[in-house]
Amino acid sequence: MLELKNISFEVSEESGSKEIVHDLSLTLEDGRFIVITGPNGGGKSTLARVIAGINMPTSGKIYLDGTDITEKSITERAKMGVSYGFQQPVRFKGITVHDLICLAAGKELTVSQVCEYLAEVGLCARDYIDREVNASLSGGELKRVEIATVLARGSKLSIFDEPEAGIDLWSFQNLIRVFEKMRETDREGSILIISHQERILDIADEIVVLADGKIVQQGGKDEILPSLIGTGSAASVCGKYNAGGKM
């Protein structure tokens, strides 16, 4: 279980300090699937980075299964079971898809094991396993590899920051299935996704709307989603896609 208690995060600017997250408290129970949405600049990505340990909160506490992890490093949190899928995945010259998936899994994997993770995100392993995670991969391919690294970690808390960004329509459908499968196969693991996509919001247990660093709405999907439809916080994919994905 993840608990955020009175988390604030400030950055200093020329004109003084600016608060990105303000006194935010949130609980994510085991096996639950939360989607955080809200307007751009509302503090969603910052919150995800604070949970992963990339940004340290200015005040407040973070607990994972009752243990205070507020002062723990990124590495320590990762080892304790926090995974984080970047909104803009990082490229590495020379490190192959195979290498990266093995690093994520924390052990050497066979080709067929790596293939399983790649197949989950819709990449044909034969074409990708030896490719470098460099500029030769398109944004969408890179994003799918990024998601595969989170899957390979199989940790108890998986955070995805806008997993749909840069993903094409065909893969988007696949992505929804990835999240559905994650929750079906791992009843203990919890998932926190930052997204504006209606179809991702639609498979959440709980939706949190963040604006100006504060939670402005929170509740079950059925309660919150209807009020968001048509707003920027719950954008639908292109209409042609719903008609069968034929362009």
Add this chain to the structure above:
Amino acid sequence: MVDEIQKRLLEEIAGLHEMPEGAYNIRANGEMASRNTTANIDIISKDDGTGIDVRIKAGTQNESVHIPVVLSESGLKEVVYNDFYIGDDCDVTIVAGCGIDNCGIQDAEHDGLHRFFVGKNSKIKYVEKHYGSGDGKGKRIMNPGTEVHMGEDSSMEMEMVQIKGVDSTVRKTTADLAAGSKLLVRERLMTHGEQSAVSIYEVDLNGEGATADVVSRSVAKDTSYQKFDAKIVGNTLCNGHAECDAIIMGNAKILAVPQLEANHVDAALIHEAAIGKIAGEQITKLMTLGLTEEEAEEQIINGFLK
């Protein structure tokens, strides 16, 4: 005979656990330690004892030559001239390399000068690894010189690796390419401590349709110094590409000097050079996978130099 230290050096530079198959010439502490020739590949000592001639018969296919050099005596300095005469229509792999273990206070130096005369339509893969070890105050110095003369439609792939332990190196590689020939150079270099490495390439594209691709990837740590100086000269219709991609760390210094000279309107020449530190996001990503900062850095460097 080859002792334990020399065996370890051989493993580092040539991946040899035992005597290689095919032709070989192992030089240890300035003397020939072991040699084997085959029906197609002959190795002859030069009359004045300064090196060897390797003669590969025309049409030799899928054979290899290993010519590693190991030094484990402090104070030893040698200059060796090795010439390779490769006939037409060959397909061979040549593995060279030098390992110095210096536990003493005097410098140990090996300067290997290799000349390649590549026959028409021949395909050569050349691997050269440099490695230094030993904790003596004496420096481990290597100054390799390589001269490549490529016949029509021949191709040569050169893999030059120096990852560890060499205090000072000046590498000079020159090549001239006849029509339709293709040269591919992949250099991997890492310097640390107070090491210095200078790498100079000069490639003349003389024949129509000649192609050269010279790519260096390097990491400079601590207070080490690197210079990459690659010049490609296009004298006819040809394609040339030089690339230097370097990671700088600590207080290291890197100088990249790519040069292109086009002496013909159809010479297509490109150079790229990039020097930068490891991106913070790369470290962060690997830390989110459970690696420490140091482990992340090591993985990034290993991948980059792979």
